[in-house]
Amino acid sequence: MALTSWGQLPASPAAEERWWDERSAPLPEVGGTLLAYGNGRSYGDVCLNGGGTLLRGRGLWHFISFDPENGRLVCEAGVLLADILDVFVPRGWFLPVTPGTRFVTVGGAIANDVHGKNHHRAGTFGRHVRRFELLRSDGSRRVCSLTENAEWFAATIGGLGLTGLMTWAEIELRRIAGSGVAVENRRFTGIDEFFAINAEAEARHEYTVAWIDCLANTPRGILMAGDHAESGSLADVAKRPLSLPATPPISLVNGLTLRAFNFAYFHRPLPATAVVHYVPYFYPLDGILHWNRLYGRKGFYQYQCALPSGARDALGEILRGIAVSGQGSFLAVLKTFGEIPSPGLLSFPLPGMTLALDFSNSGSETLALFDRLDAIVGAAGGRLYPAKDARMSGRFFRGSNPRFDEFANFIDPKFSSDFWRRATA
C-alpha cells in the first residue's frame, strides 16, 4: 500500500518514498520531482506526487527548544500537533490555531496555512509562525520570517509544499489554565438565524463552529461556541482512539444512513452549556482513527469553499444545490472567517465564511454537482481549499487566487505535486 491522502481516491503512486529524518542533510538527487509528505491528512492530492519521489517528513519529528517565558517552540517540521499537545497541555500551553484533527504535522499545517475555530480572533496558523528553515534543491538553506527572507516566508505559508522542504519551524504557543473547554450549544434553523447567533457568539467566544444539516428542506444546525476553561485540571484524559481496521468494499455512507444520522444528530439531547475535554471539542473525529475508510474503496471527496462576507445568497444557493442533489454527508461544517490577513500568498481563508462537507465518490454524478457549485462559488468571488481538493480545474484555481503568478516565482524547480500539475494544466 503506497502513501495515500485522506480521501483515499484512486491516484497513481509515487515512484519512490523515502524517510526524511536528518534535518542537516541535503535533499536527495533524484531523476524526477520531489515533494514533502507530512501525515497525509490532506483530502486530495496536494500531498501526492505520482511517478515522483515523496519525502516522508514525519521522520523530522524532534522538538528542538522551548522558551517558557514566551511560549516559543522550535521543532522539526514533521512533529505532529498531537505530539505538541501531549507534551505541552499538561504544562499549561495550547496551539495558537488548530485544525479539526490533531494528526497533522507542523510542516503540513504551514504548507496549507490551516485555520481553526478561532479564525475570527487568531487568523490562520501561519500568523503564529515566527520563523522556519527552507531547504531548496539547489542546496540553499534560508531562515525565513516576517523580516528575514520575507518574500520566501510569504510564499511558503500556504505554499502547498512547492517552495522546498521546511526542516524546522518556530511557532508561538498560547497559555491555558485548564485542559477543558467551556462549550455553549445553540440550535438554529435557516441561514439568517445562523448569522445572527454567530455574530453574537463571535463577539463573546474564542471558538465558534456550526454543524449543519444540508439535507433538510430549510438548513438547520447547531452552533458550538467554546472557550478554554479558566480553571480546572491540565491532566490529559483523552482516550486512546479506536481504529477502523479495514476498508469495506462498499461505502457505508449513503442517503439512508445520512438522513437518519442528521435527524438524530440535530435532535439529540444537547446541554446548553458544558465543560468538555479539549480532545472531543476540537477533534471529534480523531476518536476513530481511519474513519475515512467508512467510504469504501472508491474513496470520497470533501468540498470546502470560502465565500466573501456579502455572499450569503451564494451560500443559500450552494446549500439548496446540495439538498436537491441528495448527495453530501453528515460532516458538514459552516464557519465564518474574520478579517485578520494571513502572511501567505496563496492562503485559502478570506473574510467571509466557509462551508465544508464530505461526499461519497459516486463518479460523474458527484463531479457534475461540484461543477455546479464551482460556478456559484466563482461568481461570488470565492475559492476552494487546496487541502481538501482533488478535482478543481486549473483555470478555476488560477482565477480565484489573485497572487498565483507572484507565487509561481518561488516554486522550487525540482518540486511538484499532483495538485500542482492539475492547477497549472
Place this chain on the structure above:
Amino acid sequence: MQKILIVGAASAIAEAAARRWASGGNALFLVGRNAARLETIAGDVRVSGAASVGVFAMDANEVAAHPAMLQAAEKSLGGLDIALIAHGTLPDQKACERSVELTLREIGTNGLSVVALATLLGERFGKQGSGSVAVIGSVAGDRGRQSNYVYGAAKGMVGLFLQGLRNRLASKGVQVLTVKPGFVDTPMTAAFKKGALWAQPDDIAAGILRAIGKKRDVVYLPGFWRAIMTVIRHIPESVFKKMSL
C-alpha cells in the same frame, strides 16, 4: 522518577519510547552510534520534560566498550532502573546467502551484541536485586523462514537467551522482558509495501512501557501477533519447509 538506559536510542521505536518516558519526567541515558543524531534526540527529550539526559556514542558491536558505557550511564543517571536494548538491522537475506562474512556480521549486530549487553545488565540488576531489562526481539525469531532466517536466527537466539536469564533472575526480583513486534513502519522497513498489519513506532513504544509497568515476560506487539505466531509455530515442519515464506 526512573533512571533509564536506552541502547539503540536512534531507533524509531526507541525514540518514541524515550519521548514517552521523558514526558513522565524520568532521567534518560541515550546510546547509539551516531553522535550528532543522539544530540538531536537529547534535545527532543529535554523539551519533552526529561529530568536529565546523557548521551554516549558507541557501536553495539564494540563489546569491549560496553562496560565503560554502562559506567557512564550509571554516573549520569545516578543509578539504573530500566534498560531498553533496541538497536538492530534488517539484513539483506539474499546478500547474506552469498557472504559468510555478512551473515556473521548480521548475527553479531542482532544477536551477539545483544547477548553481551544483556549479560552485563543481568549481572548488574541481579546484584541490585531490582530493575528491568527490556529487549526488542521480533516475531521473526519465532520460526526460520527463507526470506529472512539470518535475522530470524539472531532474534531467536536473543529470545532463548533472555528466557534463560529471566529464569535465573526471577527469584531476584529482576524483570527480563522480550518484546516481539510484528511489522512496524520505521526506516528499517522503508522499502516494504505497507498493509493493515503494520503498526506505528509509537504504538510499539506504548506497548513496551505498558509491559514494563506490568512486569510482563514476553509481549507480542500489537497483541494479535501472538495468535498469528501460534499458528505459524504449529505448522508441521514437513509442510512449512515447502511454503514460500
